Amino acid sequence: MTGQEEGRLHTSVLVGPNGERRKHRKARRQSAAQVEADARQTRKAEAKAKWEAEQAEKRNTVYLPAAGEPGPGALRTPGRFRLPRHQDTSATLAGQYPFLAEAGLGSSGVFVGQDLYSGGSFVFDPWELYRRGIITAPNIVLAGIVGSGKSSLAKSLYTRSLPFGRRVYVPGDPKGEHTPVAEAVGGRAIVLGHGLRNRLNPLDEGHRPSTVSDAEWGSQVAARRRDLIGALAETVLDRALSPLEHTAIDLALNDAVRTSEVPILPMIVDRILAPSREDDADGRLAEDGRLVGHALRRLVAGDLQGLFDGPSTVRFDPSLPMVSLDLSRVAENSTLISVLMTCSSAWMESALSDPNGGQRFVIYDEAWRLMQYPALLRRMDAQWRLARHFGISNMLVFHKLSDLDNVGDAGTAMRALASSLLANAEVRIVYRQEPDQLGSTALALGLTGTEQKLLPSLGTGQGLWRIKDRSFVVQHQLHPAELAAFDTTARMTSDSRRFTNPDAASGIPNVPSEAR
Template identity: 50%
Template sequence: MTRPSPLLVPAGETRAQRRARIDAQRGIRRAAVQARREEARRVAAADRAAAPGRDIPSGGEHRPGALRTWRRLRLPAHRATTATLAAAYLFQAEGGLALPGMVIGHDAYTRAAFCFDPWVLYAAGVLTNPNVLIAGEIGSGKSALAKTLLGRGRAFGHRAYVPGDVKGEWTPIAAALGGATISLGAGRPTRLNPLDAGRRPQDVGDPEWDVEVRSRRLELLRSLIEQLGGQPINPTERTAVAAAVDAAVAAHTTPVLPHVVDHLFAPDLTRPLPAGFTSHAELREAGRQPGHLLATLVFGELAGLVDAPSTVRFDPSLPILTIDISALGETNPALPLVMACTSAWTEAALRDPSDGQRFIVYDEAWRILRELALARRMQTQWKLSRAWGLSNVAVVHRLSDFAAVGDAGSELRALSEGLVADTATRIVYRQRADQVAATAVALGLTGPERALLSALAKGTGLWRIGERSGQIVAHTLAPAELAVVDTDHRMSRNPDRFAVPSVADG
C-alpha cells in the first residue's frame, strides 16, 4: 500500500517532528471516516424507525427458507410447453375484453379470439360512447374491417347505413346482406329530396315534430348556402331563408328546393312580413343572394339529383342501405354538396331510437372534414350517438387528416379534433413512418405502441378501446366474405388468388 506523502514539508523538520505530524494527519482521517460511518448509521436507524419491518439484513432474513447461502444459486433447466408455462407468466399479455360480440379475429400475442361490439362495451361501462375511428394507409385493411363490422353485425341485429359511397365499394356488401343501394348521378332516375320530413318517432307530438322538421331544414339550407358562398350567412339572409321555407311549407306539404328558391326570389305577398322587414321588396333583396346560391342545385350541374320529390323511400327494415354517389366522380367539387343532402336525408330517418342499434359509416371521412357545414353535421351525430342508438364509424387514411383542416384555432380545426376526442374506440392500421409521430400524439400512444405502427402487417391493427392499453388484433376473413370486401381485385390478374385468406384484405 502506498503511503500518502505530505504536500508540504517544513524545512529543518526533525525525524520525531515528522513522525508526530504524520500521526496527527492519520488521526484526522480516521476521525473523518468514523464520522461518516456514524452519520450513515444514524440515517439507517431513522429509516428503520420510519418504516419498521422493511429492513432486510445483508446476510438475509433469519427464518426457514430464506434462501441464505454462501454459494451461488443454481437451478436445473426446465422444459415445458407454452400451455404449461402460461400459468407461470400470468401478466404477460392482454387478458381480453371477456364480453360477447362480433368475432373480429385473434389477438396477435395470445392467439385468443377477439370479439367487439360497441353497444355491449358501452353497456358494460368500458366505453363512454359507441363511436369508432379506423385509420390506416392504403392497402392496410381498414376498409375490409369496416365492411366486416357491418356484415357480422347483422347477426346481432345491427343495421347499417352508408350515406355517401364515393367509390361504389359498398354496393356488393349491400347486395350480399339483402340490403339496397340508392345510386345518384347524372342521367340516373333516382331523386332524393333533402327537405323530406323523415320518419316521425311515435312519442313525438305534432307541435314538437313541426319544430324539429323546420329546424332541420333550416340547418341544411344554411349549410348549403355557406358551402356554396364560401362564407357565413348573415342574419338578414337567415331570416329571408326561414320565411321562404315557411311559405314553401304552407303552399306544399313537402317542399323541394325549387319551391324555396322561388319564394326567395319572389316572396308571397299574402304572407305577413318577418320581424325586422318593412316591405316585401326588402325581403326579396335579402333573399336574392341565398336564392342564387341554392339555384345552382336546381339549374346547375347537380340539376335532377336533389331538386325533386324523392323517388325512393327510406326502409328502416333493411339490414343495410347505401347511397352510391360514385357516378359524380371523386374529384367533383360538388361532391360535398351531394353528401350534405344525402346525409340530411338519411339523418331524417335515423332520429327514432326505437329502430335499434345502427352503424353509420363515413368512408373517406377526410372529404367531409374539409367542409365546415358537414363537419358540424358530423359533430351533431357524434354527440347524439347514444341518444339515437348510433355507432358512427369514420374511416380515414391517417390521423393527421383531422389536424390538417382549417387554420389553427379555427372552428373547422376544433370540430375535426373534437371528433377524435368523442370517439372511444380508435383502431390504427399500418402508418407511414412520417405519420407515426402525429398519430401517437393524437391518440396518446405509449412508446411500445408507437414503435409498432409502421411495422404492422396487413390486416393487423392496434385497437385502443376506451382507456385500455392498445391490443394488437389480426383481422380474419372467411372466404365468402373476401368476395365482397376485397378492394384490390382489379389489381390482380388472377381473381382466385385469395381463395383461402388468412388475414383481411382491402
C-alpha cells in the same frame, strides 16, 4: 560500580515491574496452558461420543430397500405413471404464468380475429363494452394507409353485427365500395349521379318516429327543413349566412309550405328570388336573399342540377339492415358530394331520433373529404356527441391521423371540431402507417414508444387497437366469402389475369420465366 549497586541490579532481574518473581510467572503460564489443553480434550471426547451415538443409531435404524417394498406394498403399476393433460381458462392459469399477455375483452361480441400476443380469439362490440363500463363513448376511429386492410375490417365489423339486430347507415360512399355489401345483406344502396333517374328532395319529411305527436312532428319537420336549406346554402357559398339571409329562407319556406304539402327546392328558389308582396312589402327582401337564391339555384338549374329539382324517387327505409348512399357517380365534384351528404344526414337524423330504431353503425368512409365543409362537419360532430343518446356507433375511416390537421387552419373552429371527433372516440384502430406519420400518430393517440415502433411493421389486416387505456395487436381474419365480397382491388387484379400467359395468343407454350 560498588557492591551495593550490584546487589540492587541482581534483585531487579529476579523481580518484575509489579513485584512478581519470574518463576511465579512461568508457573502461571503453564497452569493456563494445561487448563486449555484439558478443555480441548473434553470437547474432543464429547464430539467423539456424539458421533459414536449417531453411528449406533444409524446401525439400529431399519430402512426400506432401494427398490421399495416388494409386492402390493410397492404401490406401483407395471407401466409408467401418466397424468391427463389439464386445460383451464387464462384467468385461472394467470396465477401460474402471470404477466404473459392481455386478458382480452371477453367473449361477448363479434369475432374479429386473433390476438397476436395471447394467441386467443379477439371479439369486439362497442355496445357491449359500453354496457360493461370499459368505454364511455362508442365511437370508433379507423386509420390505415391504402392496402392495409382497414376497409375490410370496417365492412366485417358491421356485417357480422347484423345477425344481432344491428343496422348500418353509410351516409356517403364516395367510391361505391359499400354498394355490393348492402345488396348482399338485403339492404339498399341509393345511387345518385348525373344521368340517372334518381332524385333526392331535401325537403322530404323523412322517417317519423312512432312516439312523436302531430304537433311535435310538424315542428321538427319545419326546423329540419330550415336548417337543411341553410346548410345547403352555406355549402355552396362556402361561408356562414347572415341574419337577413336566414330571414329570406324562413319566409320562402313558409310560403312554399302553404301551397304544397311536400315542397321541392325549385319552389324555395323561386320564392327567395321573387318573394311575395305580403312578405316583401318594402321591396328589400329580394335583395337580402339574392346571393342565397342564386346559390340554391345551382342545385336546380346550374352545374349541380338533376338531383334535387323534383320529388324524391328513392326512399330512406330505416327498417332495412343496411342503407348506403353511393356517391361514386359524382366523386369528381366535391361540392356536390357535400350537398348530398348533408341531405342524407338530414334523412338519417330523423331515423336516429326514433327510440325504437335499435342500435346502428354509422360509417363515414373517406372522411378526409367529408370534413372539409363546415356545415357537414358540424352535423358529424353533433351525431358523435349524441351517440349514446341515439344508441349509435359512429366509425370514422381515413388514411392517417394527420388528415385531421388538414381540416381548417390551426386555431379555427373547424380544426377544433375535427379534434373533438378524435377526443370523443375511445376506440382507435391504427393499421400500418408510413414512417413519416409515426410522430403525429403517436402524439394524437398517446402511444408508447413500443406501440409507435409497431406501426410500420404491421402486415395486411394487422392493427393496433387502442381501447381506452388498453392495447391489442390483432390479426383480422376473413371468411373466403367475405374476402370476395369486400375486395377493393378488383380493377387492379382482374385484367392481370388476362395476361398471365402472354404467349398463349401466339401459340408459344407457357414456359416459366426461370426456364427461359
